[in-house]
Amino acid sequence: MSPIIIKTIQFFLSLSLLIVLHELGHFIPAKYFKTRVEKFYLFFDVKFALFKKKIGGTEYGIGWLPLGGYVKISGMIDESMDKEAMAEEPKEWEFRSKPAWQRLIIMLGGVTVNFVLAVVIFIGLVFTYGEEYIANDSLKDGILVTEPILGDALGIKTGDKFISIDGNKIDALRTIPYELVYGEKFAIERDGAIIEKEVPVDFIETISNNKESARFLNFRNPFVIKQIPKDSPNLNTGLEVGDAVIEIAGTPVEYQDQVVPVLMVNKGKMVPILVIRDGKKVSLEAKVTEEGKFGVFAGLSSLAEYQEKGYLKVETLNYTFVESIPAGWNRGVKTLTDYIKGMKKIFNPDTGAYKEVGGFAAIGGMFPDTWNWQAFWATTAFISIILAFMNILPIPALDGGHVMFLLYEMVTGRKPSDKFLEYAQVTGFFILIALLLFANGNDVYKWLIK
Template sequence: MEILIKASQFILSLSLLIVLHELGHFIPAKLFKTRVEKFYLFFDYKFSIFKKKIGDTVYGIGWIPLGGYVKISGMIDESMDTEQMKLPPQPWEFRSKPAWQRLIIMLGGVFVNFILGIFIYIMLMWSYGEEYLPNENVKDGVWVQDSLAMNLGIQTGDKILTVDGQKIKKFYGLSLEFINGNNFQVERNGEVIDKEIPTDFISQLMERGKEAGPVLLPRIPFVIASVSEDSPNLNSDLKTKDIVVAINGNAIKYLDEAEAEFNKVKNQDVKISVKRGNEIIEIPVKITEDGKLGVALGQLNHKDLEKLGYYDLADIKYSFSEAIPAGWNKSWKTLTDYVKQLKKIFNPSTGAYKGLGGFISIGSIFPNEWSAESFWNITAFLSIMLGFMNLLPIPALDGGHVVFTLWEMITGKKPGDKFLEYAQVIGFMLLIALLLFANGNDVFRLFQ
């Protein structure tokens, strides 16, 4: 059922993005009186699931869910309709239009993707606002349990100040900042220390597996979930949700401080103080030979931690006018983060290419349960990603057509039809190779 929910959201999001992207080409083509022969969601090799001709255009749904297209008369595109190109140019054909009109038609899809992503982020900011843990509010530093964080040279209690010289706004955005970054600064016991992020950080991150938690966590209190059946304290007064605040008279605030205190009193009877509601209760306990209390650890959500005075969360609500710059800023950060990650993918030493994923990876980022906020957040991200990818100067993509058109506008020389045909074939082969590699990575990870 969870897979079905994820797949449904993925197909809905992908279909919406494809239709709107192709509409971005379709509308200016019609405005410039250019004939559009086909408007398709998904590809229709050999046959279509649905098709209907209205006017000069056949509207349909293909059976290969790898994208979509509009077939514009007199244009060398995915259809590779070279027979049409052998005939004399007609007034309604793409090739007969001025270069500036062709440029607008080709940029239309990318323009829609970027505008859609920005619009969705603006509406999300207006509807939901933002709630997050500000990095500056993690005043006592981070909790280091993960070996990758240790390899970075981070210790429990360190405060992460900057990555690549930029202050960190959101604590839970740290992992992404490390993925995109090259160096960072920490404050340790009042001293500021500069550290390098290993070139293969992304590769190390992937080796941890999907089930691994965040690289860095905020420090948390020692909360008791239950007393273990084999614990020497099974019959003690310890209760669920008790928060340990002192061990043998020594105050502790965080779970990571408890280990050192327990190691001092191994195999001893001591008293610990717990916070229960608004009370502080002292309870006699037995510490095991290996320095354990014999309890299962509990967790508190961020709201509870805020009530207890551990962390102050940011909860920002935006008016519509305030949501516009907030949505724009989020769109810009999404785009720049994506570009940084793409650069790392093309650098083999980072190992980032191993994380390149196809449809399974994209589908997996949707939640197991329907959430309008999550769905539109992911759709906005995918829209901006799709817009940027289509701008790449690869002949089979919009960006390739844009490059050739700009060359014509600058030099006054139009590339020949044969050259465009060969370029289209090469570009299409590059895209197929990339598609096979990305989806091959998905299959490999499934078997792992």
Template sequence: MEILIKLSQFLLSLSFLIILHELGHFIPAKLFKTRVEKFYLFFDVKFSLFKKKIGDTVYGIGWLPLGGYVKISGMVNESIETEQLNSEPQPWEFRSKPAWQRLIIMLGGVTVNFILAFVIYIGMTYAYGDLYISNKDMDHGVWVQSPILQEAGMKNGDKIVAVDGREIDRFNDVGYAIMMGHQVEVERNGAKENIDLPVNLLGQMSDGNKGGLVALRVPFVVVAFSEEGDQTNAQVLQLKDQVKSVNGVNTPFVDQVQAVLAENKGKVVPAVIERDGKELTVDLKIDQDGKLNLFYAPVLTIDTLEKMGLYHISQVKYSLGESVTVGINKGVEKVGGYFDQLKKIVKPETGAYKGVGGFKAIYDIFPSVWSWEYFWNITALLSIMLGVMNLLPIPALDGGHVMFLLYEMITGRKPSDKFLENAQMVGFFILIGLLLFANGNDIYKAIFK
């Protein structure tokens, strides 16, 4: 069932984005009286799952869910017939239209992608508002989960003040800021300290150092017992027990419990637990790996954490007018953030290219339970990614067509159809290479990591 839910969200989001992107090309093409021969969701290699001709256009659904396309008459790309190049341009063909009309047709897809993302962020802001923890309220500091950050010098309990000189207002933004940053300013025991982050932080994260970077410090709460191995602790502990101290050391948080367990491997030690509002003392058996042979809750719900008095949750609701401004600002931040990610990817020293993923990586970001909030948030982000990627000046992408059109409009000289055909073929092979690299990364991680 979980796989079905993830797959349904993945296909629904992908289909929604493809159809709207292609409509961005289709509508201006029809407005400028340019014939559209095909409008397809997914690729129809050899055959289609569905097709129907209405007017001059065949509408269909292909069987290969790697994207979609509109085939515009006279548009020079990798699919144009050679005989068409040898004939005179017809009035209904793309190549016979003025450069400014062709530019609008080519920019239509990415324009729709960006508008869609902004509309989604505006709608989500109005519907859900903002739920966050102020970074200034992080009195207990953070739980440093990443070994990479620990090696860099960060410690549990550090308060994140700023990243690259920019103060972080909300804890929700800390993880991404660190991932994209170079230096973190922390407050430790009342003193501030700057910690340099590894240049290849993203590369190391892709090399198997998975999991979060920093998280909320939360209590150690028993949620399940392992059915294998030593059952000693299962006889003295119960579900929902909260570990308060181990071997005389106060351990209000998971990271502190882990540290004490690691120091007492293979021992039986006293521990204070809280059960039903009362404190009890029990003996815990720690195995040679520093484990208790049980499962604890590393993450509790926001409401629970607030009720326990650990964190103050701030919630802001917006009017429709306010949502427009806030939503647009969120969209601008996401677009800028994605460009920052691309900058990291093209720098080999960052190792960020190792994290590039294909369709499996996109599938994996959808939750295994249906959530419209998560669905629309992911769809907005994917829409931005689709828009930015299509703007890259690579022949066969919208950005490649735009590049040649701008050259024509500036110089007054139109590249020959043969040149454009060859450029499209080069761009097509570049795209195939990128597709193989991204999905090859997915396969490599699935097999070896």
């Protein structure tokens, strides 16, 4: 099956689940407070619906326009703009007749469900799959910078050891690039000295321009002979699989990143080398090609072998169900906190982060090319966090806009007029359309230009 089809199926499955549960977050407290719910829809039913059925006074349906979903609650200024109903005297079963605290709970229900859902998914993920990562502080001789452009932008180089980002200790090597995107400052150890640096304000834009190298940090590879091809110039020079090269032409080496520059200055030459074989030092001569290579494959075969030889340590965490609850909660809070940091950078034009704002194509692109339940649920949890945050923004027409006006009412004791709420709803609608066009326009631009 085509990767695009797989991504599309995952996107709509995830989106449908999140929309239905979000709307249930409004529906259940509305019903509990005896508020009439006229419609419950997955997707929007502009002009017509793909499916609809009325049960117990509520019309349940599936619309044709997949831009979200909604519940239509009687007596509430919403996207339906039902002015005729609002012109009548309030009924006891209408939203506007309920106490402010009940209306607040109804409006907060959707974002609450989105956040709780994300936490529940994270709990399930850590309980089912656990966590495995390369411990950052276990790297024997620091990190490998695989993309010089990004390394230079940060002022880091191969061999540096990351101590912290924004004052927080970094546990997993794989999270460093991600943390730097959202971070403000970091500390590294270089040659025994602690150096503090600031993340450049436009680092997000730099990564955006080098997406193929976004994961620009890795662990260093020792120059241990793993394979000698039959066409290698060093097939019969005495090199053997398993030899660990420690010196070339009088220059001490251990890692591949150290070997490359030495070979480049010795192109086309026979050079003396020193290797460790079965715990003993062995002197040999090896041929360097005109391209500055030995013509061999180097490295270790597995992370277990790297760990066995002391180059790094792989941490494996397995959780009981009880232990997975705080772990899942912490992951949910961390994800939300990082997303808020990212949003702050989007609103700062100097970061260039606004260029990375994406619409439906960007969200769909977050899913893997092949079906993977772990990746699917992790992505769904992340999108659920996004929906929770976006919906609580104080923009009229979003849940956060309604919450803002309700809090104003509860604090001042004065309820905004229906006419004011109508104007606010229209204003918020146009803001949302503008944001939607901008985000999806970015997707189209990236597709056409990049």
